[in-house]
Amino acid sequence: MPEQTATPQGPYRVLARKYRPATFEDLIGQAALVRTLTNAIQAGRVAQAYILTGVRGVGKTTTARIIARALNCVGPDGTGGPTATPCGQCDNCVAIAEDRHVDVLEMDAASRTGIDDIRELIEGVRYRPVRARRKVYIIDEVHMLSRQAFNGLLKTLEEPPAHVVFIFATTEIRKVPVTVLSRCQRFDLRRVDFETLSRHFAGVAKAEGIEIADEALAMIARAADGSVRDGLSLLDQAIALGGARIETGQVRAMLGLADRTRIFDLFEAALGGRPGEALALLADLYTAGADPALTIQDLLELTHLLTRAKLVPDTLAAPDVPEAERVRGAAAAESLALPVLARTWQILLKGLGEVQGAPAPRAAAEMVLIRLAHASDLPTPGDLVARLSAQSPAPKAEQAPPPPKAEQAPPAPKAEQAPTAPEAEQAPTAPNAKPAAVAGDEPAPMPADFESVVALVRARRETVLANHLSEDVHPVRVEPGRIELRPGARAPRDLAGRLSEVLLAATGVRWVVSVSGEAGEPTLGARARAEAEHRHSVALADPLVRAAMEAFPGARLVEPASAPGPSHEGDGNS
Numbered sequence: 001m002p003e004q005t006a007t008p009q010g011p012y013r014v015l016a017r018k019y020r021p022a023t024f025e026d027l028i029g030q031a032a033l034v035r036t037l038t039n040a041i042q043a044g045r046v047a048q049a050y051i052l053t054g055v056r057g058v059g060k061t062t063t064a065r066i067i068a069r070a071l072n073c074v075g076p077d078g079t080g081g082p083t084a085t086p087c088g089q090c091d092n093c094v095a096i097a098e099d100r101h102v103d104v105l106e107m108d109a110a111s112r113t114g115i116d117d118i119r120e121l122i123e124g125v126r127y128r129p130v131r132a133r134r135k136v137y138i139i140d141e142v143h144m145l146s147r148q149a150f151n152g153l154l155k156t157l158e159e160p161p162a163h164v165v166f167i168f169a170t171t172e173i174r175k176v177p178v179t180v181l182s183r184c185q186r187f188d189l190r191r192v193d194f195e196t197l198s199r200h201f202a203g204v205a206k207a208e209g210i211e212i213a214d215e216a217l218a219m220i221a222r223a224a225d226g227s228v229r230d231g232l233s234l235l236d237q238a239i240a241l242g243g244a245r246i247e248t249g250q251v252r253a254m255l256g257l258a259d260r261t262r263i264f265d266l267f268e269a270a271l272g273g274r275p276g277e278a279l280a281l282l283a284d285l286y287t288a289g290a291d292p293a294l295t296i297q298d299l300l301e302l303t304h305l306l307t308r309a310k311l312v313p314d315t316l317a318a319p320d321v322p323e324a325e326r327v328r329g330a331a332a333a334e335s336l337a338l339p340v341l342a343r344t345w346q347i348l349l350k351g352l353g354e355v356q357g358a359p360a361p362r363a364a365a366e367m368v369l370i371r372l373a374h375a376s377d378l379p380t381p382g383d384l385v386a387r388l389s390a391q392s393p394a395p396k397a398e399q400a401p402p403p404p405k406a407e408q409a410p411p412a413p414k415a416e417q418a419p420t421a422p423e424a425e426q427a428p429t430a431p432n433a434k435p436a437a438v439a440g441d442e443p444a445p446m447p448a449d450f451e452s453v454v455a456l457v458r459a460r461r462e463t464v465l466a467n468h469l470s471e472d473v474h475p476v477r478v479e480p481g482r483i484e485l486r487p488g489a490r491a492p493r494d495l496a497g498r499l500s501e502v503l504l505a506a507t508g509v510r511w512v513v514s515v516s517g518e519a520g521e522p523t524l525g526a527r528a529r530a531e532a533e534h535r536h537s538v539a540l541a542d543p544l545v546r547a548a549m550e551a552f553p554g555a556r557l558v559e560p561a562s563a564p565g566p567s568h569e570g571d572g573n574s
Contacts (some may be wrong), residue, residue: 006347016232019204021062022088022097024070028200028228029192030059036187037063038084041070047084047185049157049166051142053173054189056231060169061106061140061191067442068104068136069096082133092132103132110141115148120155125164135164142168143175156533158184191226194218200228201235202514205246210239223255250457256291263298264328266369270299271336271344275373279366292365300348302329309333309343339380347372443508450475453483454524457502465498481509484516488523 022026024034025319040046050067052060066086073086073093086093095101107121121137129135139145145153157166157180168184170176192200198221201343202520205212208339212235219237224231234255252259262285269278285295308315310333316326358364374527450469458466472488473495495511503511524532539545539557549555 010486013232015208015236016057016229019207019232021059021066022069023085024066025085027059027063027066029196030063033063033187033189037067037070040296041082041084044082046071046165048160048164049168049184050273051168051170051176051181051184051186052189053175053186055171055191055225055227056171056229057224057231058189059190059228060171060189061138064136064167064169065096065104067165068101069093069140071134071136072096072101072103072132076132084280095131099130103129103134104136104138106138106140108140108145113144113146113149115146115152118145118149118152122152125156125161128161128163133163136167137164138167138169140169142180143172147177150180151270154183174365176199192223192224192228197221197224197226197228197231201231204232205239208239210244210246212238212242212246213251215248215250215550219248219251219255221567227237242480247281253289256289256294259285259288260298261328263295263302266295267299267302268332270369270372271340271376273373273376274305275370278369278373281364282362282369284363292361293352294366295527296355296368297346300345300352303341303345303348305329306333307338307345310336310338310341337380341392343375343380344372347375442504446480446507446509448478448480450478450483450521451524453478453499455456455502456506457499460502462502462505465495466503467486468492468495469499469524471523471525476516476518476520482512482514484514484518484520486516486518486520 002534008313024038045234050064052063054060069086069088069092070084071082073083074080074090075083075087076089078090080087080090084362088094088097092101096104099106105121105124107117125135160166166184168176168180173181173188181308198217199222201213205217216238220231220234223234238251238254238483239244242255249273260318262281264403266281266285268276269275269281282292282295286292302325305315305321306329309329315321316333318328321329351364351371355361355368444456447456454466454469457469472491474486474488476484476486478484484497485496496515500511500513503509503513521527536557540549545557549557
């Protein structure tokens with residue numbers, strides 16, 4: 001990198017250093033801080049330690065230096081005392097401004113984090129200042145100190161000598177131990193608002209003799225994101241790019257931003273369900289130098305602006321809103337529903353992370369736009385609820401079973417056990433399910449117990465399934481339209497699905513067949529065998545039967561052919 005060109009006034013100084021505030025009056029956007037410190041210095045109520053926190057570039061270190069100058073200023077004649085308006089001419093003010101004062105020590109905690117560095121600092125605390133009224137220790141990025149370093153600082157920080165003031169600066173206030181915070185007066189430096197930044201940058205440009213377009217100035221102020229230093233660095237870069245006159249297009253290209261009108265075109269194409277047009281616009285923006293991630297971020301900001309405009313119409317009347325947003329934003333906010341904007345925000349927010357982490361950002365941005373265009377054809381959650389609510393919750397007439405007999409009248413399914421009506425009507429049938437009813441066939445009556453269910457399955461010639469239901473299934477709960485069962489080890493995995501299909505084909509009503517973890521009742525086969533053994537033992541206890549068995553040695557007692565029991569037809573296949 002070439003060295004800076006020397007001028008008769010000396011080497012070039014970047015704007016962030018050239019226009020660094022020298023007094024409290026020069027600080028912008030920190031009115032509460034300025035008022036509090038001014039009153040404290042005027043009243044002589046200077047704290048032993050201050051901690052300044054805020055985002056980068058809002059003036060933490062600058063404020064610390066102004067405090068050091070205010071405490072040590074002696075005035076042009078050398079007889080002054082502490083003042084909120086340091087003169088900037090005395091030896092102390094000049095030396096502090098040039099960072100060469102022996103009694104104002106600045107330490108970067110990011111590079112000196114250990115306890116040894118703090119011990120060295122504490123050793124010098126006990127000595128009185130050499131030239132100044134007070135010794136001022138400024139520790140920048142104090143949150144980077146180690147735990148041992150913080151602990152070593154606590155005692156001195158709580159009871160420092162009267163001639164010492166500590167000023168800490170940090171961007172990560174949460175990383176500072178509460179034991180340190182409790183010993184300091186805390187000041188939170190705010191992000192500088194857009195209007196204040198714009199006015200400040202315009203004044204700097206005028207002082208430098210630079211002519212800059214208002215929209216270009218607004219772009220720099222927005223990109224600064226509340227940081228004065230970041231904004232001045234961008235302005236410095238824009239001056240190097242454009243010279244004495246800075247145009248909007250130059251700043252847009254420098255920042256990798258897309259034209260706001262093209263962003264509106266891209267937004268409308270994506271939400272209008274025109275993916276081809278949206279991809280073509282993105283390609284044009286990419287060719288013109290727009291960054292894909294920043295383009296998605298612009299779409300996010302536009303979505304947020306339109307959402308606010310829909311809820312708070314005065315949003316578009318704010319002075320920091322560009323003309324394109326003011327004119328086209330009103331129409332877009334009126335035409336788009338709030339659920340659509342909320343869904344668009346979620347898609348773009350997720351897509352922004354994908355674009356930032358993708359190996360091909362442009363491809364990821366295109367996929368986000370395709371997703372937006374596809375979602376434009378989908379109903380909102382509110383529309384879905386309205387459609388489902390408009391449908392009748394009762395089963396269709398052709399699916400209703402015939403009235404059951406009085407003694408088998410099924411109770412109404414409980415709300416917590418049966419699926420919702422729309423799901424019951426619209427649930428897709430499995431590919432191998434049989435039709436609900438063959439033309440000319442009448443639906444079978446609704447079975448009231450598990451034995452009736454197995455009988456119905458056997459009547460449908462599903463012999464293998466019926467045998468598994470008899471021998472390998474423990475019924476837990478059976479109601480018309482719902483069955484809970486516990487399959488045994490030999491039961492097939494798809495037994496519940498197959499049973500649901502058979503019952504649907506037989507009765508015309510979709511049954512909910514679920515697997516339960518409860519023990520359930522014995523299987524039908526075990527129950528039948530137990531009943532047979534009971535009848536056998538009762539019969540053997542009869543005196544006539546015993547007499548017959550004694551009269552005919554070798555005789556056996558067998559069940560009659562009509563006796564109830566489980567059928568073993570097809571056992572070879574079970």
